[in-house]
Amino acid sequence: MGESLLESTNSRLAPVEVEAIQLFVQFSRALGQPRSIAEIYGMLFVSHVPLSLDDLVERLQLSRGSASQGLKYLRELGAVRPVNRPDSRRVHYEAVAELRNLAGTFLHQQVERHLGDSAARLEKMGRHSQALTGAARRHALARVKLLQSWEKNGRQMLPYLLKMLGRK
Amino acid sequence: MGESLLESTNSRLAPVEVEAIQLFVQFSRALGQPRSIAEIYGMLFVSHVPLSLDDLVERLQLSRGSASQGLKYLRELGAVRPVNRPDSRRVHYEAVAELRNLAGTFLHQQVERHLGDSAARLEKMGRHSQALTGAARRHALARVKLLQSWEKNGRQMLPYLLKMLGRK
DNA sequence: TTTTTTGTTCATTTTTATTTGAATTAAAAG
DNA sequence: CTTTTAATTCAAATAAAAATGAACAAAAAA
Known part of the structure; x- marks a missing residue:
């Protein structure tokens, strides 16, 4: 060693x-x-x-x-x-x-690698929810909606975050 | 399995x-x-x-x-x-x-855990740089300064980021 | 009290990630 | 063309992280 x-x-x-x-x-x-x-x-x-x-x-x-x-x-x-x-x-x-390029590329790379197809997965989740009934169904649909809003927020926030990291 | x-x-x-x-x-x-x-x-x-x-x-x-x-x-x-x-x-x-609290707490926790004593380390780095001479010294001192500005930017950005995410 | 149920801890096992180095490729020098 | 040097690849070894489950603790029920 x-x-x-x-x-x-x-x-x-x-x-x-x-x-x-x-x-x-x-x-x-x-x-x-x-x-x-x-x-x-x-x-x-x-x-x-x-x-x-x-x-x-x-x-x-x-x-x-x-x-x-x-x-x-x-x-x-x-x-x-x-x-x-x-x-x-x-x-x-x-x-x-140059911190700006570095952090930006890294973040972009990580997000692409790990979160690329989350939208597709959410859509699938929505379809599966339709198969449920009653309270379970209502809850599942609400959760999918919530996740979709998280995803949207995340995607909205990302370019802003990247820009922030770019300030000298 | x-x-x-x-x-x-x-x-x-x-x-x-x-x-x-x-x-x-x-x-x-x-x-x-x-x-x-x-x-x-x-x-x-x-x-x-x-x-x-x-x-x-x-x-x-x-x-x-x-x-x-x-x-x-x-x-x-x-x-x-x-x-x-x-x-x-x-x-x-x-x-x-609630995404806000969640993300904020997580971030805060991670930063504390991993980056807590970076300021102390940078100070130590600065002292060690004094022991060098010539180009190596000038370069080391410049690097420490750069790292300190990164650290400062990071620390300045953190509360803002946390605020965006909704934590105090 | 003793017994039963619920939940936690932690040493061991299992799984995953990282590092190694021998074999291989690439390309310059002779 | 052959030799030498530089760099990469990848199967195997090693190290690190996470999961397991038996032993333990805590607290309610009997």
Whole structure:
């Protein structure tokens, strides 16, 4: 088992770096994202110079597989940007620090992935409710209506929220 | 391995119920909450009559342990409310359907849990940055400043967001 | 009181998510 | 063309999260 980032004596990483990485790891837990991805972003965020995959592997002590997958994810999210350096064959990366794009893309991605077909499901629910009778039916129909209004509110609020996140 | 809620023939649950539960399960995944908790809330949400722990255990085919823990969580969140019925010793529950309180409490809880001490961490980061020199130092200090502005924006936005969602 | 019913806790098991690293592909250098 | 270096993929290993259920507690009924 490898040395933890938490250890107080870590010759690979400066104290600021450890703190910054920790901060992003903590934040990633709130968003339910894997630790390694947060570590990679945190490392690139504090580094004053772009880093290659191998740099990350060495400094964060993670596998090439993790580093590769993590960078792929962050690249697709737009949280990280490849930098070509004429002096090296390796692709180097730097963190994109514009909160607006980052948060917006992330939110959009999450919502699409998890809530894409909720409208269809609600419609289906409505049809099934018709099969019931009496109080159960009345209640089910009222619930579907309520959910539909929640869904509508959510969809209305989302662009507004995204805009709010975009304020510098 | 137990029968899944997804199965088309399910004599325990009506089709509307299956759909509603699925909707909440899907939603819970977006929020990173356990499936069983979403199932319980979904079940109570569609039910036109309050249900006891044992009702939930039977209809959702989950263990008493899960049901108990799930109800505890939902009770503390304020998503579910105990109903005393004079005809039964068992506590029955009904879903609280006010999105405002629910979302607000949830958000507040998550933020406190995950981001509580970020300010302290940033201060520490600032101190560590002083130990660096040259470009690394300048970059680290700029990053700390940026993070502090993110944190400030976040904290400023939170009460506003909570207010939008209806919590104090 | 003792018994029965209801509900909770928590160590263990099960399930799910993440990480690893060997095999593979890609592409530049020789 | 062959060798070397860089990067990715994916099946297997590992770690983390959630569910289970037996043991326990609390409180009403007998």
